[in-house]
Amino acid sequence: MTFKTIPAAVFAAALSFTAMLTAAQAETLVISNWDGYMPKDMAEKFKAATGIDLEIAVHATNEEIMGKVTASGGEGFDVLFVSSPFAEALNNLGLAAPIDHSKIPNMANLYPEAMQLKHDPGNTFSVPYTWGTTGLCYRSDLIKTAPSSWNDLLKPAEDIKGKVTMLSTDRWLMAAGFLANGMSVNTTEQASLDKVRDQLVETKRALLSYDDTTFYSKLVSGEASLVQAWDGWCNYGIAEKPEIKYVIPKEGSDLWVDSIVVMKASKNPDAVHKFIDFVLNAENGKWVVENIMYKSPNKAGMEAVDKAMLEKYPNMAIAPADLLKYEQLRDLGEGMKAFSKTVSEIMAAK
Amino acid sequence: MAPGLLWLTALMIVPCLLIFVLAFYERGIYGGIDWNAPTLGNFRRAADYLYVSIFLDSARIAAITTAIALLIGYPAAFAISRAPARWQTSLLFLAILPFWTNYLIRTYAWIVLLNPVGLINSALIGIGATIAPLPLLYNEFAVILGLVYSYTPFVVLAIYSSLQRLDPSYAEASRDLGASALTTFLRITLPLTAAGVAAGAVFVFVLSIGNFVTPDLLGGGKLQMIGNLIYDQFLTARDWPFGATLSGLLIALMMLALAFQAMAARHAGGGHA
Incomplete structure (x- = not known):
């Protein structure tokens, strides 16, 4: 250890201590998401479907979770929900893991436009969750x-x-x-x-x-x-x-996009991909639209939504092709x- | 190591040192810290007119808050100390009762009262005292009001404890020798409770200058205090090193205020403090 890296190491150790307390054990995924940004019974339903436990942490802002994971070198979490510029930063910092599309059949539920986002064409390190x-x-x-x-x-x-x-x-x-x-x-x-x-x-x-x-x-x-x-x-x-x-x-x-990112430090790549696949099912896509009132890049989910809702909230009906005309942060x-x-x-x- | 010292080291000294160390590095391109190049650049940047003026403005707001809190707090403490002994505990209890409610909720309560369609403006318009709503919220007035409201109880407690320790025979002697009540207060009571005033003042000043919640909520984000600037560096710009530099400077300023207060206490309080 050189002199230069000592402060870095001390700092990271001090900050990752708390993260380690909630660190992933075998077959438990640690997710951090905004409060209320996914169904409350997500953990029970996912456990019932796959037998994998979810531990759900919440962050109030992108910056808060970025602070936590950059300080701990990415340790402590398997999956993060962040806005696209932060997904991009996580990838540039080498903290994001590549997404294996073959393990996520429900990726087919996404609009084709949702695969063409400028920050990550082809969804190589992030999967869009909401957009608008x-x-x-x-x-x-x-x-x-x-x-x-x-x-x-x-x-x-x-x-x-x-x-x-x-x-x-x-x-x-x-x-x-x-x-x-x-x-x-x-x-x-x-x-x-x-x-x-x-x-x-x-x-x-x-x-x-x-x-x-x-x-x-x-x-x-x-x-x-x-x-x-x-x-x-x-x-x-x-x-x-x-x-x-x-x-x-x-x-x-x-065009803002909130996305799902897998952390490179995750020790459960299979479970993580199962989780993303689960989030991308039509039922969860529909939940997002009906409960958060955001548009979902999930075509199957959007199509399951009651049409009356799109009439009451006209911005819900903006076509994905129109969204893509706008520049992303x-x-x-x-x-x-x-x-x-x-x-x-x-x-x-x- | 004594447990107390260990506690202080782990929870106070180590975090402060971390902040101190961070101040000498640069933000990495994607946030985080670039550990490869120690630098004094953050201090040069903090000397920029922009940041100095934010510091000065925060100090000004904190000073106004302190002055008002003293003007309200001293008479209140004086009145409590002169009240019948059996009431004093209850009165002090009432002074700190607001602390039983969460700070945010108390702040939001002010929003309910002060906003353009809020209780106060609705009442004023209702009785015809004003036609257009008064600008009571989202400005400096609201921020100072919120800070004074939050921190005056500290002044009351500090000055009350000073008044409690004051031997009443001094004031009696002064009155016996022909001094008026006002002269007695100005020349005997006030100087002998200066330690309490200083302690209360430093409390309010230090808490106000670092506050970022009140400027954000009652100032509508339009007022940037040093606490907001630091908050933004850590949580929005993700420039921890610069945030650490600003925090370090703020801590230094607070230390200065505390040192001043300790000096005042030794000087004025004498054997009574």
């Missing part, structure tokens, strides 16, 4: 002109000033500015960052708040009239108040520093 768009969610009864452009959010009209929220998660906050300017949602070039920063600082003065957890309830209560929203979360608002509508601005959206790599400094500048601005 980011757009504008608004109260059609509280707003004079229905929004159609990102500029309707960034330069809100007089009647909705102070009644607008934007997502606080950095990538989507900036994406609104990038898309309004016809830029890539993965821009890291300084001049573009500065331009978008100036715009978003200006917008900040007209915002009610930054919010990525309760924006739809602000619409329901009437605190807000227009919010930047993920389509699925806008559906939570629509469920409570039919006057709430969702629109993808004319400049487009990002990618891991920014070297560009992350400049990007996050720009975000801090916006956040600190008065």
Whole structure:
């Protein structure tokens, strides 16, 4: 051990200690997923179908689980549910295992488009679980002109000033500015960052708040009239108040994908593939749509959903081919520093 | 090793050292830490005007909070210490009662009260006191209100314990010698309880400057305090080394405040503290 690696080793040891307490034993898979992002009885059903035990941990954010697994060198978990830029980072860090399609017959349940995602064409290290768009969610009864452009959010009209929220998660906050300017949602070039920063600082003065957890309830209560929203979360608002509508601005959206990643450190490759196959069955695909109100890349699952639901929540009916027109958020790599400094500048601005 | 020392080492000193060590490395390209190149770059970066101004702004908000908490907390503690002895325990108990509820729930309760369609604004509009809702939430006012609300009980406790230890014969002597109640308070009681004031002030200042939940919820994310910046470095930018640098600087600032308080305690409290 060289001097340089000592801090690394001490650090990893200290942090992986907790992970090891829940580490995989034989025929027990350790999954980490967002709370409520799969059926509550998943473990029982999977055990009944395969005899394999599931231990389900939850993470609140992508960053939280990334922190845990990068600190422990990937030990401690067999399968993670993360958003696609993080799946990409896990793969780039060498922590993700290749997916063996021959062991996952239910992969055939996916739309062909779900095999063509830019971050991982052919699903070599990740399997898409949900996907959707980011757009504008608004109260059609509280707003004079229905929004159609990102500029309707960034330069809100007089009647909705102070009644607008934007997502606080950095990538989507900036994406609104990038898309309004016809830029890539993965821009890291300084001049573009500065331009978008100036715009978003200006917008900040007209915002009610930054919010990525309760924006739809602000619409329901009437605190807000227009919010930047993920389509699925806008559906939570629509469920409570039919006057709430969702629109993808004319400049487009990002395509977000939440995916399943197998950890290279997993000692149960067969069980892991059985688990993914199980998740990809039509029943679980349908559960996602009906309970999380997200679109599923699972064709069999989508087709099993009651058609009335697609009418009530029109964004559920967006065709996979249309989704694929939008650019995905990618891991920014070297560009992350400049990007996050720009975000801090916006956040600190008065 | 004594168990207490072991406890302190494992749970306090080792984590702080880890943070200290991390501060001298760079973020890896995909997050994590690049252990190959020790650097002072994070400290240079922290000296950037942007981050310095966030530090100063947080200190300003924490200072305002501290001042208000003292203005509310001192009279409250004074009143409790003058109340009949059999009531004092109950009154102190009432002061700390809010701590029995989760911090987040108490913060959300303020959102229910303050939001544009919330209880206070609805009532004001209902009685015709205002036409448009007042901007009570998602601004600095709301953040300071939330911090004062959360941390004033600490001031009450600290100052109360100082007042308890104060020998009443000093004030009596002052009154006997002809000093007014105000003069007695300003020249006898206040200086002799300065240790309690300092302890309470440091509590509030240190807790406020590092807080990130209140700016996030009551400030609507529009207010960036140093706690939010650190949180973002660890959990959004995944730049642990820079987050560690900022944490280290914040810890240093807090140590400074504590050292100041210890000095004040020795200086002012004398044999009474």
